[in-house]
Amino acid sequence: MTTVSSEAAQQDVQAYMQSVGKAARAASRQLARASTKMRNDALLAIAEQLGNSRESLAEANRLDMAAGRDSGLDAALLDRLELTPSRIDAMITGLREVAALPDPIGEISDMSYRPSGIQVGKMRVPLGVIGIIYESRPNVTVEAASLCLKSGNATILRGGSEALHSNLAIAECISAALASSGLDAAAVQIVNTADRAAVGELITMPDYVDVIVPRGGKGLIERISRDSKVPVIKHLDGNCHVYVDADADLTKALAITFNSKTHRYGTCNTAESLLVDAAIAEAFLPQIGERLKAAGVEIRGCDQTRRYLPDASAAAEADWFEEYLAPIIAVKVISGLDEAIEHINTYSSHHTESIVTENYTRARRFLTEVDSSSVMVNASTRFADGFEYGLGAEIGISTDKLHARGPVGLQGLTSQKYIVFGDGHIRG
Amino acid sequence: MTTVSSEAAQQDVQAYMQSVGKAARAASRQLARASTKMRNDALLAIAEQLGNSRESLAEANRLDMAAGRDSGLDAALLDRLELTPSRIDAMITGLREVAALPDPIGEISDMSYRPSGIQVGKMRVPLGVIGIIYESRPNVTVEAASLCLKSGNATILRGGSEALHSNLAIAECISAALASSGLDAAAVQIVNTADRAAVGELITMPDYVDVIVPRGGKGLIERISRDSKVPVIKHLDGNCHVYVDADADLTKALAITFNSKTHRYGTCNTAESLLVDAAIAEAFLPQIGERLKAAGVEIRGCDQTRRYLPDASAAAEADWFEEYLAPIIAVKVISGLDEAIEHINTYSSHHTESIVTENYTRARRFLTEVDSSSVMVNASTRFADGFEYGLGAEIGISTDKLHARGPVGLQGLTSQKYIVFGDGHIRG
Structure with a gap:
């Protein structure tokens, strides 16, 4: 040479x-x-x-x-x-x-x-x-x-x-x-x-x-x-979402949201946005707000979010696109599954999204209609990884649709x- | 609209x-x-x-x-x-x-x-x-x-x-x-x-x-x-090869070469080049030459080919790359499998190549080492087609390696x- x-x-x-x-x-x-x-x-x-x-x-x-x-x-x-x-x-x-x-x-x-x-x-x-x-x-x-x-x-x-x-x-x-x-x-x-x-x-x-x-x-x-x-x-990097459905099990929703956000801040499969169905917002948001606050995570919320979490700062449009790679999370209260899918398909980087729900039909629709390389039900976004998926090795994660998509082994x-x-x- | x-x-x-x-x-x-x-x-x-x-x-x-x-x-x-x-x-x-x-x-x-x-x-x-x-x-x-x-x-x-x-x-x-x-x-x-x-x-x-x-x-x-x-x-279009190995069955070699070239002239899976092992050239070339001549196919050959087929014109370097889409075929006598693989990987458009042989080891090496979207043993290159492969439909044939390769259904x-x-x- x-x-x-x-x-x-x-x-x-x-x-x-x-x-x-x-x-x-x-x-x-x-x-x-x-x-x-x-x-x-x-x-x-x-x-x-x-x-x-x-x-x-x-x-x-x-x-x-x-x-x-x-x-x-x-x-x-x-x-x-x-x-x-x-x-x-x-x-x-x-x-x-x-x-x-x-x-x-x-x-x-x-x-x-x-x-x-x-x-x-x-x-x-x-x-x-x-x-x-x-x-x-x-x-x-x-x-x-x-x-x-x-x-x-x-x-x-x-x-x-x-x-x-x-x-x-x-x-x-x-x-x-x-x-x-x-x-x-x-x-x-x-x-x-x-x-x-x-x-x-x-x-x-x-x-x-x-x-x-x-x-x-x-x-x-x-x-x-x-x-x-x-x-x-x-x-590419990831703007991953957790969606807490109206029929979510609250214990699972808390664990999955917290783990998806705080397990590691600098990885591409870390959750950056949290969507919460309005029907469960009052039960869920104060609890997750407290856990995230205790962990030092800053919350940037929509107007409705801030009604339940007065400490949260106001999210701007840019926050829905953001990959923070930091202890920050954007939180939005939404009207239901249709809005969740629409929001994710619009703002996501198509890396990994997870729905927390006990509802069979909505789980199935989320899996089918969310256009991302990994789509999950009741699991932490942090699992999107070649080793966790059993590929044995990983050269990276593809957010393209052709050839290799998701973790690439x-x-x-x-x-x-x-x-x-x-x-x-x-x-x- | x-x-x-x-x-x-x-x-x-x-x-x-x-x-x-x-x-x-x-x-x-x-x-x-x-x-x-x-x-x-x-x-x-x-x-x-x-x-x-x-x-x-x-x-x-x-x-x-x-x-x-x-x-x-x-x-x-x-x-x-x-x-x-x-x-x-x-x-x-x-x-x-x-x-x-x-x-x-x-x-x-x-x-x-x-x-x-x-x-x-x-x-x-x-x-x-x-x-x-x-x-x-x-x-x-x-x-x-x-x-x-x-x-x-x-x-x-x-x-x-x-x-x-x-x-x-x-x-x-x-x-x-x-x-x-x-x-x-x-x-x-x-x-x-x-x-x-x-x-x-x-x-x-x-x-x-x-x-x-x-x-x-x-x-x-x-x-x-x-x-x-x-x-x-x-x-893309195809410069497909038939390789007649030293251990080819002559009847199969004649049928496959003739069909690959003359079944249709304008298709991308039509053979444009014929490679013949020197050991079988004397037995094979005069016979295939006669059949191709009778069908009105022009032969452009290397020097050795022209010893067996004096009517053939001389192939130029450009002929080995050519997709004629016409009743013309380039013919080269080669020293064996190594040269065949080398020639194909150099000049082919990586569409479809077929070896005619009864030899197990050489068939296996050809399949493994020829870098084309379809590689065949003892079959006409004309089979490279979504319908013939059972895909039910075909939007085209990909010669790329990522995502879809070969007939695309x-x-x-x-x-x-x-x-x-x-x-x-x-x-x-």
Whole structure:
């Protein structure tokens, strides 16, 4: 891998990225025929290499941390950049867990005979080459690489430039492991330039890259989605809703609302809005108001909400769209299920919504009509997660409707092709 | 529906398309909760309306045909534009067949309990609003509308401007049928302006349109894919290959090659390239050469091919990429399976490829390693078709890897959301 100086002309970055893409495409062909064992062995070998390289990883990370401090990165970014011993442990454990998951590749399903005599079905195959664009979190390098490798995809990883030393140290571990496992070194490549033009190239090489997975803030993801000439599997942040129906069980409503909001504030499956049927508002709102207040959660309510919760501030229109990622919740008293569905389909980010109700018909309507990637009855929105859903791993949560929707596990990194068995069959 | 004059300013087209999009989004909400019976009744009502409107359909079509002749449309385009009585019959039959298909919507699958106690699975749901952009073929209007309606999607149809009168006559039938079935008239809308700016608007309204399906020539599809801000389900044309392996049964190889090439010349699943293992070239090429010659098929061969078929012209590099859609075939003698896979993955349009062999291991490798939407063993490439695969209907063939790949039936017009059943479950 060649280093490109920061003065590199645009053409140099383009030529470099083209060579990276070309090598990835070739590696993806080899990966498509690599056995389950070869791919799992490579994952375990990366784990071993990381374990043996704690010194050099720490040293590379110290360079990034020092440069980050010098350039005035804030505390949260520095925290994400740091490669602590326990984070290295977590990367190693993660690799072993991914190696132990069932292989999604090669699964043949739905084979059936047609009247013509041919037998038709589907075979699960890798997507090919996946480009991952993410911020300065070195542990994402290993996590993303492992899921792509497991699913038989070649990967081009473009992490934040602040983490370049750490990522290159990780890249050395990965290269050594791939070599020892007999896999093409280009099966996992880390973009070795801090030049931002590299991202522009990566997302406009449809001949070499099959899918882009951007991970990071909303701004990054929106920019990449707008400019990409390659399909993007997005996981955006979430404005998730809990709707407490007139027939809710109050105990469940309290537990689910409180857990959905307060279990963690910074996650995309945290509830940001609470809708309450007017018929149950008087019974429910004072109780949940008290619990949320005790937990330090600020309530921004509609006029009716503020009648029951005089301490609440007034919600503005913008609050219904807001993903706070903070101890704040928007609360609205509504006239019933129709308004709840209408409100959610209008303001939600289509991530996760939950109805609390004992009413069969309304539960069924909510499930059918709410247009979000996860729709729940009597459960906390915090369950919207690849591990909780049993996917074994998660590369993110997709709020798009095509291909993968909701938590995206290994299957989301695959495609299916049709396969046909004949015995000399021709079409009449 | 308002008519926009041809002098309409860009803003007028934009405002008009926004209103179309907004109405489609609202209609899609109603369709998402419409019962199976309502949607099927609407399909049957459209069939009835078309049957009762043969006069007005013919009259509208005569206007389009006359204008087409005046503006010098070529014979092939005029043929596609014409709405003959038998084409109207075919549209009516098609609607009844789609109504009789199983409903894809609402299917719940893979519900399983997780260690936390929640029960998680998937529900099949419509995509929402589908924009269809196609050329001047009025029968496509009915076909596309019926598949979208069946799968619970609202549709915005933008046909070629040469067919506008015919399409508006069809639109009247559809509107009357929707009204009589209690569905929102905006469930199917036909863009009522010949202004080409309408296409530009349609593909850049992600708030109102979930997917674009372009149907037509490669140029149209490439342009739309490039400019669209909405995901595109593409069906491009095909450069399909037949590979005759060293262990091919000669009788099967002859039948499959001949059928794949000559059954129909103008279809995307027609074979355009033939690869022959050198070990079987001497036995196979003279025989297939004779049959193809008798059928009037021109052969463009590599040097080795021309040793066995002296009449063949010399293939140029461009021939390996070519989709002839004509009685021409490119023929290459190759060294074996590795070269076959390499050649196909390099030159193919990733549509459909077939190996003819009795060899188990090579059949298996071909299936696994050829990166196309349909991969076959001992069967004609002409089988790559939604009806032949048992999908019941086909909106096109996707050569993309995300979402729908290969023949796209009703399922390709749907998405799946996760559903979660709890009983007050919260995350610990």
